Amino acid sequence: MPNSSTPPERLIDPAVLARLKGLRLRAERIVEGFVSGLHRSPYHGFSNEFAEHREYVPGDDLRYVDWRAFGKTDKVYLKQYEEETNLIGYLVLDISESMLYQSEPTNAVKKSLIGKKKGNPPKGKTAKGKPAEVKAVNETHPSKLEYAQTAAAALAYLILNQQDAVGLATFDDSVRTLIKPSGSPSQLTPLLSAIGETGEREKTSAGPIFHELAERFSRRGVVIILSDLFDDPESMLAGLKHFRHRRHDVIVMQVLDPAELDFPFQQPTLFKGLERLGELLVDPARLRKAYQEEFTAFQKSVASGCRSQGADYVLLRTDQPLEAALTAYMHRRQ
Amino acid sequence: MRQTHKTTTWAAIRFLQAALERQARRLQLQHWLLLAIRTAILLLIVLAAAKPFLDQGLLGGNDQPTHRILLFDTSLSMSYANEQEVTRIEQAKQLAKQLVEEGSSADRYTLMSVTSAEPLETGQFALDRQAALAAIKRIEPTLGTADPLVGFAAVKRLLAQQTTTDTVPDRSEVLFFSDLSKNSWSSLTKSSNENRSSNSGESDRGETNRGDADRGEVSSGDPLIAEENRIEAGPNTLLDQLAEITTLTVVDMAATNPTNGVVNQAVTSLELSESLATSGRELEVRAELSHFGNMGEASESTTVELLADGVVLKTETVRMLPNGPTSLDFPVKFDREGAHSVSVRIQGDRLKQDNERWLALNLRSEVRVLCVEGSRGAAQHVADSLNPTGNPESALQPEIVTDADVSGIDLTRFDCVIFCNVAEFGINEAAQIKQYVQEGGGAIFFLGDQIRPDRYRGILSAEPSNLTSAEPSPFFSEEPIIRQVAFEADSSSADSSSVDSSSAGAASTLLPLLIGAPITNPSFGLDPLDYAHPIVEPFRGRERAGLLTTSVSRYHQLELTDNSLERNAQVALALKGGDPLIITSQFGQGRTAVVATAASLKSIDPETGEVWTAMPAWPSFLPLVRGMVRSVVTDASESSACLIGESFSKPLGNSRLKVSNQLLVTRPDESNETIAINADQAWSYGRTNMLGIYEVDNSWSVAVNLDPSESDLTRVALDSLSPQLTVRPATTATQRVVEAFGGNAGIHRTLLLLALALVLTESVVACLFGRGSA
Secondary structure, three states, rough: OOOOOOOOHHHHOHHHHHHOOOOOOOOOOOOOOOOOOOOEEEOOOOEEEEEEEEEOOOOOOOOEEEEHHHHHHHOOEEEEOOOEEEOOOEEEEEEEHHOOOOOOHHHHHHHHHHHHOOOOOOOOOOOOHHHHHHHHHOOEEEEEEEEHHHHHHHHHHHHOOOOOOOEEEEEEOOEEEEEEOOOOOHHHHHEEEEEEEOOOOOOOOHHHHHHHHHHOOOOOOEEEEEOOOOHHEEEHHHHHHHHHHHHOOOEEEEEHHHHHOOOOOOOHHHHHHHHHOOEEEOHHHHHHHHHHHHHHHHHHHHHHHHHHHHOEEEEEOOOOHHHHHHHHHHHHHH | OOOOOOOOEEOOHHHHHHHHHHHHHHHHHHHHHHHHHHHHHHHHHHHHOOOHHHHHOOOOHHHHOOOEEEEEEEEEEHHHHHOOEEEHHHHHHHHHHHHHHHOOOOOEEEEEEEOOOOOOOOOOOOEEEEHHHHHHHHHOOOOOOOOOOHHHHHHHHHHHOOOOOOOOOOOOOOEEEEOEEEEHHHHHEHHHHHHHHHHOOOOOOOOOOOOOOOOOOOOOOOHHHHHHHHHHHHHHHHHHHHHHHOOEEEEEOOOOOOOOOOEEEEEEEEEEOOOOOOOOHHHEEEEEEEEOOOOOOOOEEEEEEEEEEOOEEEEEEEOOOOOOOOOEEHHHEEOOOEEEEEEEEEEEOOOHHHHEEEEEEEOOOOOOEEEOOOOOOOHHHHHHHOOOOOOOOOOOOEEEEEHHHHHHHHHHOOOOEEEOOOOOOHHHHHHHHHHHOOOOOOOEEEEEOOOOOHHOOOOOOOOOOOOOOOOOOOHHHHOOHHHHHHHHHHHHHHOOOHHHHHHHHHHHHHEEEEEEEHHHHHHOOEEEEOOOOOHHHHHHOHHHHHHHOOOOEEEEEEEEEEHOOOOEEEEEEEOOOEEHHHHHHEEEEEEEEEEOOOOOOOEOOOOOOOEOOOOHHHHOHHHHHHHHHHOOOOOEEEEHEOOOEOEOOOOOOOOHHHOOOOEEOOOOOOOOEEOOOOOOOOOOOOOOOEEEEEEEEOOEEEEEEEOOHHHHOOOOOOOHEOOOEEEEEEEOHHHHHHOOOOOOOOOHHHHHHHHHHHHHHHHHHHHOOOOOOO
């Protein structure tokens, strides 16, 4: 489990970055950069991309008068060009306690990865939170937080690599870290440090946090949210709406553990809730159908809420390769 | 203690909690549903098990033990089959069977079969369920008619007996399974009730001899009950009385058929077109075919077959007329005398029994007539009119003898005896003549100047009952002097006789009339009385044949006695003044005719010196004599026919005395039965429950046919029935009928079936619920 001592270089997997090479995160909507870049700007500047003609008014710069049009029409027009600017990416990373969950792989996977280890209880943070168990699980698939951290690091690298600016915010029940966007290559180091740093973990409180961040992200950009979104959907969607109101391009990446989706438990199990939500002793076999109905309803409400807000929704399963998920999404977005 | 479950952390605990709540709600709903089903199962089983208590009145009066009296109309019309070849009586039995099966075990049943053809089975009073079911199986359709009034009268008697029987439930219900045919039920319509009420004091003299004397006490054909009902109560009163003590329901077994759309074809009549049939001559048989329920349309072509002695003689194809019967004439000839049979049959329809009709012919080789003359030449004109040419091959063969020879002649050798101007008869002679007529012989009396009326009275004719009466008789109002003289003389010779004894004597005399002294009252014409009598009927339309101009100067006054109606006495021909000239009457199996004047021209009026009548020389004499012979001679087929259920008999003459006291009767199905001859040489056979020819001693045959009225399946108008009767249609959904009758017997079965269905449902639902939660 990554904690405050997670080394930054661990978050950058060369293999992942190699597969992401060549990809670019383009803003689907207009973003406000501060230098010329790949992305459409709301301003009409003086780039090479012709936009329209405008009648001359006194005070306009004569350098942009279209003399050819003046020669033909005897009227003075100014040539306007669409400005292209750089992208500002805001990475919003959920570091709440629920993101620490990491299940053991299914039997088939476990056999192939762990060999003869049978009957191991689901790994993750036990009641006592022994790190050794988490480490053992890391050999199979990471926790949601690890997965999200890796994804955030890869995206930061990707954005910086395409000459765009990137910032970061981490949160649980409040904003823990906030790094302003910068396109400097040196930005990567503090970003990775901040991504790897996770402090006191609390309950997820996405809704208020999104409202706060929407206020604090002053320029339009691409907001990439990496979270399991285990919060009240209505509150969370209200926060997203705030982002959209501030004209941000929003990408919601919901990071989920396969066990949370499939609920593969068979024997009676005592489930100890993270984020201090109590514990339940249930027979999973009898409860699976009802659980899946509830969880599917939640997932659908989030997905449909995102689509209704004009935000992209991406489901990231921690048992799937990150590079494959990101590559698929990037290709689709382009 | 060893831990029995695993422990893990879980991020999505809120969904687990929501799932638990959802699961709990679903389980709760499922448990409630299962609880409801299981409770319903227990409740239904308890209710079904509690049926005996429910029957005892917890659910109301309909469940009280009931004495159900089931009346079955087993008349011919109930044999009408539907499209599935199921007869109405079979449907009625099925309904009754279901009713009994579904009824309470405490119910009791009495079954009655209402028909004229079979006696009602007795000993079926208040049967339990099993016995009632067995009795229903034994009920069979008959070929007779049914009078529902007889059935209801029997019910009334039954219920009167029931009051003294402790084992029979107090509550009773009468169910009459019938097709409500008009023929049977017209006696219970409102108009019929009114008519009967107005005529309640009159006896029904037209009642035929239905039923046998040895039938059961409660017999459908019991004339006592019918008579008791008709005379004492009347249908309205009877039904009123019954309705006060029970419920009267008629189950309409023909409700599914259109009211008048039931088509039936039948042979409704078969008879000889002529009388005095003899062998060796061609006879004409007339058949009548009827097409009932035809709705004004002629029938399809139907094949009609004539059979003589069982052999098909002729086949014709006819279309029956829509209005009235269709007549067909067939010639038939039998070379030998004796018993023969003729039948006519048509193609089958849904009521097969009435598609054939039989005619029994007991043919003579010739008609022998004995002419007895009281004076020389008195019978010559009569004999000449019977066989004018003396042809020995003639069908009529007269033989003239004197009155002195009568005592030595076996009269049974002759088919008819004509007495012409015979002055008097001795007691033995009178007895001989009476027996002869009683056994079926025919006797004709021509009076004349030799006649001594006082010698006839008390021997052959009646004694006058008003000899001492001070009031003049209207009969002699025109000739008071002659009447007074004549009867004073009679009074002196019979002064010891009383009124009662004379009445009793009149009942046993051969002639139901009084013979008065001769009077001179010239009449130059005769009154044919609308040609109503068969003797004069041939003169209808032939006014110039001489009948109306026949002159009669002197004659004996004839007066009918009180018992003349019983003896079917009729005035065939009258004089212009109204005095009867020819009177015919019945005596036993034979008939008589009395002619008030002479049969020859030798009777001379002493006052005027003229002949009594010129009639013997008149052209009308020959047809009149022959008509009288035809009238009194028992026809070849007439005495040998009866309807189903009626009894037939024939007195044995002296010449036919049997050595044994038994007779052999061969039934239509070739089975033989022996019947006893009583001391009076009389016998009677009443088991005529089959159609066809019955042979007696292989020498005499009787045709037993259906009552043709039963072939008309027209239903009585339901709204015309007495209001005391509730008519319920018998539908194919028998359960509805049973429920309609107030039966609750199916409740427990329904409850158990519901419980079984719920048990199966519970198993399936529990399985589904278990699988869903697994």
